[in-house]
Amino acid sequence: MKKKILTTILLSLIIGISVYFYTYQDHRDIDTETADYVVTVSGLEKDFTSNDSLAYIKYQDKTIELTAQVTTIDTANRGIVLGEKIFATFKDSLPKEIVAGKTLKIKGRFLGYDELLQEFKIDQSSIVR
Template sequence: MKKKIVLIAFIIIVAGATSIYFYAYKDHRDIARESADYVVSVSQMQTEFSTNDSLSYNKYQDKTIEISGKITAIDIESRGITVDEKLFATFKNALPKEISNGQLVKIKGRFLGYDDLLEEFKIDQTTIIE
């Protein structure tokens, strides 16, 4: 009887440890390969956030979004661009060399949030589409 209890306890411990391992070390998201959950414009997001910021935050938080707009600033040091003066997008690696101020772009990235102080949306893991 003791052997059965020890065997069952061992199986439960191994199964629990395996579950915890796979939960903690799951694969990282590859935003560049994901399809966009939402295709929006910066002005559309501004309208949604001004109407109901908590609902909009829950809608977009940690989702992959696709946005088209004009590059209004480039920050080489932080590997980021500003689109339509209201969205700051950081790239995982170095900035693409082909981008320039005033260029129209279509980008995709993971939505991080809205900065009330700067009145700016933030996305990361950005890639340029097209």
């Protein structure tokens, strides 16, 4: 009887510790990651137009790098629109070198495609120098 109780307690403890470490693992640091894909705005559009299911599998939650012209600046949401199709948000505040009309190379985590606004969403963006 004592052996069963001890085994149950030990097994519960192991499961609890495993769940804790799985739940509270370190967050990704996109700035230090290398880009999984280097893409263009037209390349993303082409991939999603031809087969959006495969494109989601390919890009979802991956680090991408792209170069495009800044078309809109949204200081309230710490974001910018690139090439009129990519909405990229930054972690903290917008870098000072962002100016409308300037071409930037950014890296960030691809979130998906917003069909309502017809924009691709990227977060945790940073400027690649």
